[in-house]
Amino acid sequence: MLYDDMPLLKSIKDYAEGKALPLHMPGHKRGEIYKKLNLDMLFENIMEMDTTEVPGVDNLFCPEGPLLKAQELAAASFGADNSFFLINGTTAGIYAMIMSVTKPGDKIIIPRNAHRSAISATILAKLHPVYILPEVDEKMDVAMGIRPETVERTIKEHPDAKAVLITNPTYYGVCSDLERIADIVHSYGKVLLVDEAHGSHFTFHKNLPKSALSSGADIVAQSTHKTLLSMTGSSMLHIKGDRVDKEKIDFFLQMVQTTSPSHVMLASLDAARYIMDKYGYILLDECIKYSNMVRDEINQNTKFYCLSYDRIGRNGIFGIDPTRLSICVKDAGLKGSEVDRILSKKHNIQVELSDLNNIVAITTVADDDKVYYRFLEAIIAISSETKEFSDKTFVTKPPEYLPEKELSPFEAVYKKTEFIDINKSPGFVSAEMIMPYPPGIPVIMPGERISKDIIDFLLQCKDMGILISGMADPEFNKIKIIK
Ligand SMILES: Cc1ncc(COP(=O)(O)O)c(C=O)c1O
The missing domain is CATH 3.90.1150.10 (Aspartate Aminotransferase, domain 1)
Incomplete structure (x- = not known):
C-alpha cells in the first residue's frame, strides 16, 4: 500500500479519515470553519501556494508589502500598536518577548507552572527566574489563578526583577485579575508580558474574559492556531505602549524563527483574522x-x-x-x-x-x-454508567513552599550530572525539572535542592498513578542530580 512506506503521513491521514469529533486544537477543526463559511477554496491548493519569498510575496523579517498590511490589519483587530506573525508558534513569541525586555543575569518573575517555553527562555537568555506559586483548586486539583497580591509581594521581595510574565488564561481556561496585575506591575516600573496562548479569541466577544492587551499588558503572545482558526504552529505576538522596544522584538524574532517561513501558514493567520473580523462575534x-x-x-x-x-x-x-x-x-x-x-x-x-x-x-x-x-x-x-462514589482521595498536595535554590536553570544545565537512587537524593541539587500532573506545578527545578518532603510527595504521586513529567528515569527509581 502506498501509505505504508510513509508512516507519518499515514498516521495523520488515518486520524483525519477516522473522523473523530475533534474537541482539541487546532481551532479550525479539520478545516470545518472554512466549509461552514463556504471558504474552503481558500486553502484548497496548498502545495501550489507553498512558496518562498519570491517577488510579490513579502519577507517575514522585513515585511513591506502584503505581510506588513496583513500584520497591520491584525494589529487593528487585536488592539495592538504592532502585531507580528509567528511561524514557530507562541513558543517563539515567548522567547522573543522575554529576551526583548531583559539582559543576561536579570531576574524575571514567572509563574511556577509557566509553559516550558518560558523556562527555556530563561535558559537561553541566562535569566534568574523568580517563581510565583499559582493557587491550586481543591476540587479539580489543578493550578488555577494568580492573585494580584502575590504578584505585588513577589515584586517587593525582588525589586530588581525586570518583568513579570503571567499565563492567562491557563490550559484549563482560568483567568487571573489581569487588570489589577497590570496596574501593580506598572506601578513598580516593570513590564507585563502575557502568555495568552489559549486566549486569542478573547478580543472578539464581550462575554469572554477581557483580552490581555485591553487589560494593560505590554507584550502578548497568542496561539492563533489553538483557539482561533490558523494552521498549527502559526501564532501572533502583539505589543502596545511605550514600555516595549519594537526594534528589539524584531531582532529577537529574527533570532528565534526560521528563515524559510511557510507563507501558507502565515496566510492562514491573515485568514483567521479576516474571518473573526467579519463573522467572529456571531460565531x-x-x-x-x-x-x-x-x-x-x-x-x-x-x-x-x-x-x-x-x-x-x-x-x-x-x-x-x-x-x-x-x-x-x-x-x-x-x-x-x-x-x-x-x-x-x-x-x-x-x-x-x-x-x-x-x-x-x-x-x-x-x-x-x-x-x-x-x-x-x-x-x-x-x-x-458509573456508580455513586464516595472515596474522593485523588488529591495531590505538594509541599507548600518552594525548594531551596542553589542555581538558576541556565547555570544548572551546564553542570556535570549523575543519576542516584531516589531515596538517597534528599540534600542533593536536582538537574531535572519534575512536574506531577496534576497539579501541573513543578515540584523541583534544575538547580534546586531536593528535600525529603519532595521525594515523599513524588513517591505518593507514583503510587497513585499520577503522571510525573520531566524525569529521565521512567521507572522513577533514579533521579538526575548535579555532581
Ligand atoms: C500556556 C502555553 N503557553 C505557550 C504554549 C506554546 O504555544 P505554541 O504551541 O503555539 O508554541 C503552550 C502550548 O501548549 C501553552 O499551553
Missing part, C-alpha cells in the same frame, strides 16, 4: 451559548463537574473562558485518562487533554450545534 455568540449549555447540563445532570462561573472569586480565579470545558470526573470514581479513553474508543470523540481527575475539551467557532449535543450525550452516557 462566538453560538460557541459561548452552546458551551455554556453543555457546562450547565453536565453540572445539573451528571456526576461530573465542569469548571464554571461558580468558582470565580476562589483560588485566584477572576474569570473563566466558557469555551474551555474542563471537566472533573473524580466524583464518579473515574480518572480523567479513563474518560478520555472511553470517549475515544466508544464514542469516537477526541478531547484535548486528560489528567488524573479531569478532561479538557476545546470548543471553537468552527463547531456547530451537533458537536455539542454529541459530546454531551457521550458524557451523560459515561456518567450514567
